[in-house]
């Protein structure tokens with residue numbers, strides 16, 4: 002059981018490095034760290050935290066964020082967004098970018114890959130035979146190395162893949178065991194996975210047409226959330242679309258984004 006001092010040290014560390022506010026999550030932090038320490042043979046909190054502090058890019062620091070993030074996601078989650086992409090955003094971008102044929106789409110908290118793979122399947126399906134003339138690769142980033150490894154491997158339980166349309170399952174997945182499917186290379190090659198902390202300065206050279214930043218800002222305090230939203234605004238093309246979780250919203254007075262419909266926002270054209 003963590004002492005008050007130990008718990009506060011974790012809360013301060015995670016907030017200052019990753020923006021995540023765990024101050025009300027004492028039971029979760031306790032439970033997950035206890036299991037982690039037991040499994041990995043740490044007998045003292047101090048032993049672990051001093052390693053984390055000494056090397057914020059090191060293995061212990063990576064494990065800490067792997068353990069403390071919540072990575073729940075699924076294919077076609079909040080499908081209203083993918084429908085809106087298909088009906089409104091992609092026709093608009095196909096027309097607008099007809100000359101360059103380069104779409105820049107970012108899934109900024111991609112977790113185990115279900116979100117960026119859903120986007121990539123939609124893009125390949127939407128562009129059909131013309132797809133090979135376009136660059137529609139999706140950039141997918143997350144802070145957790147554990148979830149990124151899972152995403153790159155692309156192995157999912159059959160029950161997780163089953164809700165997808167039959168034609169997508171056939172085209173993009175292969176059965177590798179009685180319980181599992183794996184994403185085929187054709188789809189894998191359409192997603193670029195990178196470890197990226199949303200709190201860091203953005204290293205991107207070009208602006209995005211579409212950003213999915215869903216179900217991650219719920220973990221950030223308001224000041225952190227709106228600083229991030231400002232940064233994203235600067236890195237979007239005029240007329241670009243931002244999708245946030247359907248239970249999330251942006252305060253009109255605190256953002257330059259225009260409201261389109263619940264959880265969908267747009268940079269001014």
Ligand SMILES: C[S@@+](CC[C@H](N)C(=O)[O-])C[C@H]1O[C@@H](n2cnc3c(N)ncnc32)[C@H](O)[C@@H]1O
Nearest residue numbers: 019070072074110112144145198199215216217
């Ligand atoms: C609940 S998942 C959301 C997955 C997907 N976007 C969805 O809506 O289904 C939240 C993800 O945000 C990631 N995350 C949390 N803080 C982050 C940060 N500072 N930088 C990058 N990713 C972060 C977590 O590792 C986790 O995988």
